[in-house]
Amino acid sequence: MTLAPTDPTAHLVVTDPVDGTVASTTPRSSDEDVRQAVARARAAAPGWRRTAPAERGALLRAAAEHLREHADELATLNTRETGKVPGDALGGVEAGVGTLLQYAELGPVHRGEALRGQHGAADWTVPHPRGVVLALTPWNDPVAVACGILGAAIVTGNTVVHKGSERCPATIARLNELLAEVLPEGVLVGVDGDAATGEALLAQDGIDVYAHVGSTATGDRLSEVAARTRAHVVRENGGNDAVVVDADVDPVWAASQVALGAFANTGQICTSVERVYVHRAVAVAFVAALVVEADARTAAPAAQYGPLVDERMRDAVHHQVRDAVERGAVLRTGGVVPDGPGSAYPATVLTGVADDMLVMTEETFGPVAPVRVVDSFDEGLRLAAADRYGLAATVLTADTGNALRAAAELPVGTVKVNAVFGGAPGGSAEPRGASGSGFGYGPHLLDELTTTTVVHLEPAGGAR
Template identity: 35%
Template sequence: MSYANAEELLAAIQPESGGTEVRDPATGEVVGRVAEATVAELDAAIDTARASQPGWDALGHEERKRLLNAAADNIEANAEALAELLSREQGKPLNGPNARFEVGGAAAWLRAATAYEVEPEVVVDDGETHAVKHYRALGVIGAIGPWNWPMMISIWQLAPSLRMGNTVVMKPSEYTPLSVLALGHVLNQVLPAGVLQVIAGGREVGERLAAHPEIDKVMFTGSTRTGKAIIRSSADTVKRLTLELGGNDAGVVLPDADPAAIAEGLFWGAFINTGQTCAALKRLYVPESIYDQVCQALVEVAAKMPMGPGLEEQNVLGPLQNKAQYEIVADLVKDAVDSGATVLLGANPDEQATGNFYPTTLIGDIDPGNRLVTEEQFGPALPIIKVKDVEEAIEHANALEVGLGASVWSADRAKAAEVASRLQAGTVWINSHGTIDPRVPFGGAKQSGYGLEFGLDGLKALAQPQIING
């Protein structure tokens, strides 16, 4: 079944009465209501997932691939209703690399999970020893998602899990439950009953999911602090974990870069989803020889990008999804300004305005130890730090305890690759930032988490390797 608009889709997932209101971060209007599950209801869902898993696994790879591709078709058939709901709940505009882009990405990543063959691998066959590695389903996967890319990151978690024969119990963020409930509803029009269950709930439900003895692996995207709590809660049952945690990604501009040529790439690297992206560019190191030119080029690009309510087609930047995140961004920018940093653009929010809108902000002449540089702002504010040379930039880039992504910007690809090899990050991009691809493995370094997602590596991470020797 396809839905003509978000209202029709909401009617299919909302409780008939009661529930918790979810509000649009752009307007404050009620988007819909969600029925929050109890811990007992979560336990029942996990029991259902456990009972459903052997039958799902027994279907085999080819039938699971067929069903996942059919589920992707259903996402596409409901794309506009999903995008409209996502825009209203999360705040991101329909256009640009935002709501319609995210829904399209959800379908694409679901299809990507079917694009690889996961065959047994002969490890040794020398006439005396014959050892073969197989990849078996783990069982039941607990998936805990964030509020910034709620649909697409849910797919990153559930698609490889289902492909490998696991069943999934998913808990969305309390800030964006409707988007994920709607996505689950669309998928479950195709998938067998009990294979995928979305359980909206609060902190107690999340903690129970992470610690539950019948959950075989937890996939989590979110803050490093919460990731550490999940590690502790998973210890008693030695759960497998894939954790994509906080990032404070550095960008390093080399002296030979053309400021005008890289400005738009730098902007979208930093401000995609209004800066609310784990692997966004969050601190930019620029050599003093071209510092002023890079700052000016960025200001010219950023000043042209319209910000406003997501359902207005012209906008490409939206509000912060929640007031708590707005306050974090505002506090960090205020600290930078109070320290004497230069406001190149923005930093002047209208406190009386409706919605969690923080203006596109560029901050220059900032100390590398300022909190706006060393703490993840997760919003539309970019500090631009002046450095003497590349060595100083590398030192600052590697100084923090996180390392999700990084980027190098240069006209000389070989030189950029050499610098990239010295940056401590799970992914380093050259002349772009945050451009992920479902074929390319993705995961963090240091306290930005561990485990790989995407591609064949991501599929194997949702399986138990078994060696048959003999």
């Protein structure tokens, strides 16, 4: 359940990034609400831990179906608060429902292993829930991402305190309410607030896991606190994902792939394309095609190409573009803040970028494609790997050997070949470096959210 704040005058107010009007007003949880939330989750933990896995799976399945019935409502809230285009917002809710259903099936069959020991004895492992999970989730795909953490935590017998981003509080509050209407009391408790609320949560005793998707700075803060509290940390943080375009691919096709990766959801995806290394042999045609792709998106209807989430994000994106231009990069299209209300920003292509520019060293999280021309696939691979982030990377190549080398040498959690998005359902990825640690999705997340006990059994000596 979501707790009613004791201070009704404190609210989170979000403006619509399309027109600047008020999109939502959500009560902010007080410090006392935070304490109560953790206490409720802690009180519910023993009973939920003892609930049969099959029953936990059945309840999660029911919660997913309840969520499906309110998909349009959640998608509308998401669009109003973050500017996510309606089709993508609804798709995010549907993806969240699918993830909950997936974990409803995986949870009951999550099992230990038999070990080969001495004759006459038995050895095996048993997974146990960790306890109370603090879930901190982002705004860019709020329902889909939250359902991944919540579903895995709940089905493995943990209870959860969930705080989503202050950029979409009404969406997250409603998500928490809908799921809690089906689940037993205290299994999922929602808290609404900003960074100060997050700090209040970190000050609480009795939290066993910090599960976070969001900025690297917040992930670092969680790891710092966990050194004191000994909580287990699972974090998927920022990325600076590279694409390497080889000389043997169709440059127009490659430009369509890069445009999808850089401009989908206005560049506000964890695995968005952030850096482009294109072989000199195809660079001219590639850049020309990429500019056409960018212009088409900027001119597209609002239902297909939305704004950035707010003016603060737009200012941060534009700062990186301006830094690049002032330092010698060439603005091929976009890069100008439009007049009028809201936080729209055009799809932007930069060329002539240097390796030390902000658009190449920092996560931009906006619709910007900085293009760096390289003389060989090897050079592109080397530059793609030379980064402090380690979330994902893509290579576009017809050379199987180059693809295999990329998979072996890129220090990232996911290497994609000839497709910037996609992958098998249930896939797990483990980010590196500043992008986080631990498996954040798929079956491996069940392992992250449980502990393992090894059992050794021998007959009692002298037993009759």
